[in-house]
Amino acid sequence: MTILIDQPVIGSHLENKKVDEINELVLDGGFVVPNGENAVSELVSNNEFVAPEINSFGHSFRDYDAENERQKTVEEFYRLNHINQTYDFVKKMREEYGKLNRVEMSIWECCELLNEVVDDSDPDLDEPQIEHLLQTAEAIRKDYPDEDWLHLTALIHDLGKVLLLPVFGELPQWAVVGDTHPLGCAFDESIVHHKYFKENPDTYNPEFNSKNGIYSEGCGLDNVMISWGHDDYMYLVAKENGTTLPQAGLFIVRYHSFYPLHRCGAYKQFMNKEDKENLKWLHIFNKYDLYSKSKVRVDVEKVKPYYLSLIEKYFPAKLRW
Numbered sequence: 001m002t003i004l005i006d007q008p009v010i011g012s013h014l015e016n017k018k019v020d021e022i023n024e025l026v027l028d029g030g031f032v033v034p035n036g037e038n039a040v041s042e043l044v045s046n047n048e049f050v051a052p053e054i055n056s057f058g059h060s061f062r063d064y065d066a067e068n069e070r071q072k073t074v075e076e077f078y079r080l081n082h083i084n085q086t087y088d089f090v091k092k093m094r095e096e097y098g099k100l101n102r103v104e105m106s107i108w109e110c111c112e113l114l115n116e117v118v119d120d121s122d123p124d125l126d127e128p129q130i131e132h133l134l135q136t137a138e139a140i141r142k143d144y145p146d147e148d149w150l151h152l153t154a155l156i157h158d159l160g161k162v163l164l165l166p167v168f169g170e171l172p173q174w175a176v177v178g179d180t181h182p183l184g185c186a187f188d189e190s191i192v193h194h195k196y197f198k199e200n201p202d203t204y205n206p207e208f209n210s211k212n213g214i215y216s217e218g219c220g221l222d223n224v225m226i227s228w229g230h231d232d233y234m235y236l237v238a239k240e241n242g243t244t245l246p247q248a249g250l251f252i253v254r255y256h257s258f259y260p261l262h263r264c265g266a267y268k269q270f271m272n273k274e275d276k277e278n279l280k281w282l283h284i285f286n287k288y289d290l291y292s293k294s295k296v297r298v299d300v301e302k303v304k305p306y307y308l309s310l311i312e313k314y315f316p317a318k319l320r321w
């Protein structure tokens with residue numbers, strides 16, 4: 001079954017903002033076309049993953065052609081994202097969703113819930129989300145057979161997209177998906193459609209608009225407020241429910257959409273030693289997240305027992321969401 005997402009606008013600060021065009025948009029990343037030079041070349045395993053050059057539609061990955069209709073929709077998505085993701089907004093969302101008082105379910109139940117959402121706008125993906133989760137996890141498993149925590153990390157990394165569903169408050173797209181970036185310091189030029197920050201009130205807050213803003217160098221990403229979305233939410237769920245996944249797994253979940261950092265190297269002055277170690281794993285993961293979106297189907301029933309065993313190893317039977 002396909003659930004088409006129809007979302008209300010939330011928050012008084014959203015009045016007058018036009019969101020109709022993007023009501024069915026689900027993004028997982030921004031515009032930067034993958035570039036082998038600055039990405040993962042030194043971080044691959046012995047059995048190097050061979051990335052296909054085209055996606056399931058026969059186009060380059062993350063290729064948002066300027067003449068493409070979708071490009072306009074994506075630009076509108078980022079306009080709303082950049083205007084409405086403020087420091088105060090993120091703080092409120094963290095508090096609200098940190099209560100974890102909405103649903104009780106297992107990790108696998110959440111996978112199945114997400115399976116009912118088909119991503120209509122991701123240029124690389126037209127399969128149910130569970131296919132993307134399992135394609136990513138299985139591709140990593142093939143190349144890193146001993147890192148079972150990384151297989152499970154791949155399985156859960158996008159589960160936070162349930163925020164789009166009514167039972168989770170049906171958040172608008174700009175508050176769930178797309179690239180993420182820090183709040184509380186200047187918006188780096190590498191953030192896609194940077195021009196729209198002109199309409200974000202934080203731009204004019206002298207506390208926030210210097211390079212380091214309210215942070216200090218080496219303070220650790222854990223102390224930096226990142227725009228709200230499926231990454232931070234799933235991190236919160238995993239952590240608060242007492243997962244035993246290693247820190248690198250939690251780091252991947254939390255920062256996999258933070259393209260300004262992991263693709264462009266922006267904001268790296270805030271990283272501490274542990275962040276730098278974890279970033280190596282994020283680089284590895286990201287390659288699979290992007291390129292495993294292909295027509296290779298995964299037999300869900302066949303691989304399910306393996307993933308259930310990992311869930312049992314690293315998570316409680318039921319989690320609070």
Ligand SMILES: [Fe+2]
Binds near residue numbers: 157230256257
């Ligand atoms: Fe994601």
Ligand SMILES: [Fe+2]
Binds near residue numbers: 028157289
């Ligand atoms: Fe993903």
